[in-house]
Amino acid sequence: MLDIQKIRADFPILSQKVNGKPLVYFDNGATSQKPEVVIDAISKYYSEINANIHRGVHTLSQLATDAYEESRLKMQKHINAKFSHEVLFVAGTTHGINLVANGFASILKSGDEILVSALEHHSNIVPWQMLCEKTGAILKVIPMDQNGELIQSEFDKLLSDKTKIVTVNHISNALGTINPIKEMISKARKFGAAILIDGAQAVPHLIPDVQDLDCDFYVFSGHKICAPTGTGILYGKEAWLNKLPPYQGGGEMIKEVTFEKTTYAELPHKFEAGTPNISGGIVLGVAIDYMNEVGFDNIQQQEKLLLDYATEKLLEIEGLKIYGPQVSSGNKTSVVSFNIDGIHPYDIGTIIDKQGIAVRTGHHCAQPIMNFFEIPGTIRASFAFYNTIEEIDLMVTAIKKAQKMLS
């Protein structure tokens, strides 16, 4: 069992007051808070070893390069990638998906099909739509049911020899659905499609094993796992990364440049043009060390406790409806997406913010999901391992007050 108060002491922001009330931070799906070790590591980098990497012969440059590459190795180990050059530093999930989608512009042909799921965040929809516009490929959607779970029999029907890319999130940001990606990957594999998994909402809760999953790409952001914004990892299988053309041209990604012809650097540098977010990349490694120290077993245990308790307490509120899988299905992470009969989610969000409760309201960058349920949006409380049962009680009290004011 985690000592939550000890964990909370690691996060300076959590002891803050908002609108005169103790902060209850339930917007972890949007971004996680940062522990002191992470905040200190940023300062330490700039105080002690700041230099550009992979370039200078001087000592500082070597220290910065070593720290950056050490972080890559940590991330490789964390997700169990076969090679470290399969682990690319990116600015975040959106950047990673765009990198892959752009690469496929020279590979796809008119009439090829891309399968996305009905549960995707806009950042795993729009880059593929842009790719379709460029190539004449067709976007097809794996539908979901009323529980917010993908309909596997429909997925089976959509798969064909025309399917070139399948792109699905590991966990839905809006509903918390855990998708059966291992089965889906294995099915798509039979048709030779490339498979990308958007792991942005998964990595805060579990450790993906990319070799076991056998996906071609797995992408996630650092800021949801206690690291700074502007960090992330795109894992790609070596063969695919060799096949895809570079995304951006510039320094770092070249082997030789003349005005006649430029040859590209080896992996991973081929995809890492320009001076990267060096401190961010280094600190991502610090953040993942911190998460592993807390332990993902402990994280899951605490989050399950919070999810069960929140679900039970919220459902006691009259007229409250939760969207997404039943907790008992086991296919749900620590996210509760809900509405209250006759009240707009924005109004609830505004009134509970006044009481110090931070939740997300709106369409969560997943408008197709909201359209499916015919709602303008939901209120989403997303819990992290540093949240407590007492905080859920505060949220429930705040919601009841809001309901009273708004009815």
Added chain:
Amino acid sequence: MNIQAIQEEIIDEFSMFDDWDERFQYVIDLGKSLPLIEEKYKTEDNIIKGCQSKVWLHADEKDGNLIFTADSDAIITKGIIAVLIRAFSNQKAKDILDAETTFIDQIGLKEQLSPTRANGLVSMIKQIKLYALGFEAKK
């Protein structure tokens, strides 16, 4: 009454409230009492889509003044619309163009006009000003 005087009146009214909940309860009640926009004006053309809530805004002209009617799907947004309409509707286009909106800060609702709220209100004020600009240009 001119816009300035109305704004001062509104500031006066809100100064009676000590707590945020009284202030918001008043906004919510205003939202409930806002005369609805005529259904025929709730069109795609008149919609201002925020990320969070939608706003419909319609402008008419009467005796040289601009008349605004509006609605929203969220009640707090609607309440603030009521405040804005009270300040800007039935006024001369030129006066609307010259008017400030800082009175919203003074009544403790500043964050409601922040772009991060994405509730459509910032765009609504822009739209009110655009209507006034268009009306002035036509003269």
